[in-house]
Every structure is written in C-alpha cells, then in structure tokens.
Amino acid sequence: METKINDILLVPTDFSEVGNNAIDLASKAAKHLGYKMYLLHITEKANDEAANEKLKLLAENTKNKYGVEVDYLAKEGSIFSTIGEVAKEIKAKLIYMGTHGKVGMQQKLTGSFALKVITSSEAPVIVVQKKPFEIIKDIVLPITSDFGPWEKTRWATDIAKEFNAKIHIYQLPGEAIDKTVEMITNHFKDNAVEFNIKVAPKASGFEKQVIDFATEINANLITIMTSPGKGIADFILGRYDEDIIFNGSQIPVMCINPRDVNWKKIVSR
Numbered sequence: 009m010e011t012k013i014n015d016i017l018l019v020p021t022d023f024s025e026v027g028n029n030a031i032d033l034a035s036k037a038a039k040h041l042g043y044k045m046y047l048l049h050i051t052e053k054a055n056d057e058a059a060n061e062k063l064k065l066l067a068e069n070t071k072n073k074y075g076v077e078v079d080y081l082a083k084e085g086s087i088f089s090t091i092g093e094v095a096k097e098i099k100a101k102l103i104y105m106g107t108h109g110k111v112g113m114q115q116k117l118t119g120s121f122a123l124k125v126i127t128s129s130e131a132p133v134i135v136v137q138k139k140p141f142e143i144i145k146d147i148v149l150p151i152t153s154d155f156g157p158w159e160k161t162r163w164a165t166d167i168a169k170e171f172n173a174k175i176h177i178y179q180l181p182g183e184a185i186d187k188t189v190e191m192i193t194n195h196f197k198d199n200a201v202e203f204n205i206k207v208a209p210k211a212s213g214f215e216k217q218v219i220d221f222a223t224e225i226n227a228n229l230i231t232i233m234t235s236p237g238k239g240i241a242d243f244i245l246g247r248y249d250e251d252i253i254f255n256g257s258q259i260p261v262m263c264i265n266p267r268d269v270n271w272k273k274i275v276s277r
Contacts, residue, residue: 015043018100018131020050020091023062030106030136031066033260035074036143041170043101045070047080048094054084092128102262103133107254123250127234132163132264134229139258144171146227148259150218150252151179151189159266160233161192167229167262168201175203178221180211215251223257230255233264 017034021027031047038045047067049059059082067078083090095103107122126133149164168175175196179185189205196203208217222230232252253261 012099013101013131014099015041016046016098016100017043018046018048018091018095018098018103020048020087020103020105020125021063021066022049022106023066024106024108026106026108026136026138028106029138029140030104031070033134033136033141033143034104035070035076037102037104037171038076039074040143044077044079046094046098046100047078048091049080049082050087050090051082051084056082056084088124089128091125092130095129095131100131103129103131104136105133106136123253126253126263127265130265132262135253135261135263137254137258137260141228141260144173144229146225146229147173147175148218148222148225148227148230149175149177149192150214150230150232151177151185151192152214153180153185153188160231160264161195163262163264164231165196165199165201167231168196169199173229175201176221176225176227177203177205178218179205179207180214181207181209215248218252219255219257219259222255222259227259229260229262231262231264233266 017038019031019034021031031045034045037043047063047070049063051059063080063082067080070076071078081094083094085093091103091105094100105122105125122135126135144167147164147168149160164175167173177189177192179189193203193205206221208214210217218230230252232249234249249263253263255261
C-alpha cells in the first residue's frame, strides 16, 4: 500500500441481482467508513445513453437509501481490463464485485471471467455472491506458507482496524508455519487487532477446511492472495483460490494481488 489510495469503493455492475448485492454490501461499508462509492458499468459501445440513465438512477437510489456519496461511469471497454484501469485511475481502495458463479455469459462477471478481473486489478477485490451479508466483523486469514503473507497480513490488519473486526487465523500444521503465525500475531498485537488461531487437523483438503471453519464462525470475509507469475502484472489463481472464491456458503472473499513481483518471506525483525 505504498502508493496513495483514495477513500473510494469501486463497484462494477451489470444491473443484475448479484451486482445489486455487491452495491448493497459496499454501501454499508462506505457508510460505516465515510467513503465515497463509484459505480461502473462496462459497455460495448461509446456514449451508451441507456446505461448512463440506469447508472444515474441506481446511484441516486443508493445515495438516498444509504446516505453515502455516489459517483458513476459507463465506459466502453472490456471487463477483463477496464475495471482494473478505472480502479487505478481513481485510486480506489477496494473493489466490491458481484459474481454469478462459475458459468454464465461473457458480459457477466462469472467464473473464469471474474478471475481475470481479479488478477487485472492492483486494488484488492472483494468478491460477493448472491447471499446478503452485513459489514465486516469476522475475517478468516488462511496461512499456508512462510512466503507471501506479509501483504495479506497488512491488508487484513487495515481492514480489521477500519471495521473494528476480529481476525481468525486458520493455519496449516507445522513448525515453520507456527513461527510465521507468531510473527503475524505480533504484528496484530502491535496494531491492537483482536485475533485467535485455529490449526487445521490435516494438510489435505485445506480449502474445504477453511470454508467449513469460516461458515462455522459466521465469518463475513475470507482473505486470500494470488501468486505472482513472471512479472508484476502476471498473477495466478489456482484451484485452491477458485474453491474459496466460489465457496458454497457464499462468504465474501477479499483477493489481493501482490504489489511486489517477489513475495516477501516473513522473518524475525
């Protein structure tokens, strides 16, 4: 989070039910935080008056319902790149994005299409499904390695402090992971973030265990991080990530792309 970030929540919408659910959840967050909201619709043609009118009405209704500042934009482009470009342009802190699941039409934020949007954005993307949730109070932070967690940890800390939420670490068993978790929790203590720790009973099927744990404690956010590829703009989402993002309990998932091409290993300071 080295570059300047504005207090803006960007919400792409296709005017669907799940898109409206993302707007509702983002609106609750914006009201709680005192942030501005920015609604975005990607069009297939320039100067789409119909889309502009729908966005204008949606923005007005959102403002009246939640009492938050709302701006809007209909922009010609591709959902795969334009959402990330707009987020960078307005320096949005977070993107709230509804997803229709793993199948659907091209212009809907579905499955592999949603994954492409996630990996195109420098801003973290909170993926929302159809189930409504309240603002963030319980965050599940899965820890699987001593490589990479610092950026995820810092974002989880920031979100927990802003929402006065509790972080629930769910970790793989092992001595190296234990040491990593100890350093993560020291960071939480330094920042007065409430937390607890749960160790998975086994390494296999970890993503299912994460989802089951999150469901059991009624979590309303799971935080994951993509893997960097060859370059800073190249990220990877694997089966583990997909299973968590499209979890059956429909818990929102915050996906973070690393700003540094090389993951930083957590070491003693």
